Amino acid sequence: MKAKEKEVPLEDKQEQAANWFYSLQALICEAFEKLEDDLSGGPKASLPAGRFEKTPWEREKSEEPNASGSLLQGGGTMAVMRGRVFEKVGVNVSRVHGKFSKDYAKQMPGAEESDGHFWASGLSLVAHLQSPLVPAVHMNTRMIMTSKSWFGGGADLTPMFESAEDTQDFHAAFKDCCDSFDPAYYPEFKEWCDRYFFLPHRNEPRGIGGIFYDYLDRKNWDEDFAFTKAVGRTFLDIYPKLVARSMNRDWTDEEREYQLVKRGRYVEFNLLYDRGTQFGLKTGGNTEAILMSMPPEAKWP
């Protein structure tokens, strides 16, 4: 496998991965805007169709570590839409590099050996829908390099009112995706997802799960990258179908109220447990981009 590894130089890997995340962002934004156009029923149908606003951001080229002791350079593009189907959806891509603080380097594979140096690129998406009958969703894929290099990510669905059909189709799509690479993937990544998206203080899962994977490095970069692309494409294929299935239905005030309470749980998970959020905020990341995942409105009645 070593010989194969050499076929893709480091810079090419970074270029290919980051390019993919940027193209996936464009594809998802296009698909979500089409859903905005297609809305034909329900209480929000008279509103104008939403459009993504894209905001590129770049870190100052500082050579000084930030307050957290890490040095972070690079940038990204936040794409956010406040629409009539998607009450608030953020699709963020970033490509950053720098040097972890000593403390943080201890937690990241291969980072002590790289003297803290790292490179990372990824896409992160959270969608909060107007309709309580359409599930909220999270999807994230990323490539990280220290002295090691790996992929991670996944997608999970948070229905307010579970639909057996949605649950089955969402799981089936990711099972197919995983199985086409390795039959061992799906059981492992599904279980990892259930374990990760769980609120111990409520003793309840965040949603119905999906897949979650990390530290994926089978010493075959092309295939690991292909898997990560397949996860993105699977999301792009299945989630808009679930949205289209229910977005034109009417909903009641009680259903909306329940959605706002359920969103409170989402906030609790993200701020109390989510590693990405905690990592981002505590290492001096872009707060606006990180907290794009917060719901537009939530209740703790």
Added chain:
Amino acid sequence: MKAKEKEVPLEDKQEQAANWFYSLQALICEAFEKLEDDLSGGPKASLPAGRFEKTPWEREKSEEPNASGSLLQGGGTMAVMRGRVFEKVGVNVSRVHGKFSKDYAKQMPGAEESDGHFWASGLSLVAHLQSPLVPAVHMNTRMIMTSKSWFGGGADLTPMFESAEDTQDFHAAFKDCCDSFDPAYYPEFKEWCDRYFFLPHRNEPRGIGGIFYDYLDRKNWDEDFAFTKAVGRTFLDIYPKLVARSMNRDWTDEEREYQLVKRGRYVEFNLLYDRGTQFGLKTGGNTEAILMSMPPEAKWP
């Protein structure tokens, strides 16, 4: 001082402290219900005056540690009101004892020497107001015993739109309170409060501060207890005055909207940084009582 210490037996201290927290809860509930009765203007004046609902809770007498590895026994009383002045206010008293997990015992003064055994009682209050022109407030006082014994607590104000008069009166009240015990208290406790109630990821304070103190043990239990009582009485005196000052005013939709966004910051602080919340949730405390501090509604637009 040792001689003086012996004058108050352990059980009496616990009894006196817990009794005080319960009486303070009754006094505060009474004062807040009076404000509900007194409302005479503003957009909510036609609603019925709110009343506190009190819910006693008690832990099962389990001898088994919970999921966090701690053993927690005892109980408390949650008092919550959803009214026309107070959109949601929780005034919780608890009196618990048990055994910290080994990990947690390392973080608590004197807990390794007590083999993890502890006793704690306290009152914790968070008020979210209907009016964006009335500041939200937090107040908490507590007594904790391991092999050591100490008091902690404080009060801090979170106006949505700062009023110089409110800020001045709130600070002056706690300065007077502190100064009557020790002129060194106020500067130290005010600075501690500013340091503690700060959101590093936003680089902004939670509100205008107040006082914060912890590990107070001057080897004169009577006086330390008297100070903690004085903090409670000061709160009981000053905060209702600030509420009465502005509660009858009208407000705009824009002011309400700003309040909901500011409340989002409150959520961020409580879930990301608040030691009490993190402690409670991660040691298997009463989730409902701990998350009583969450605002009834919040926005991240």
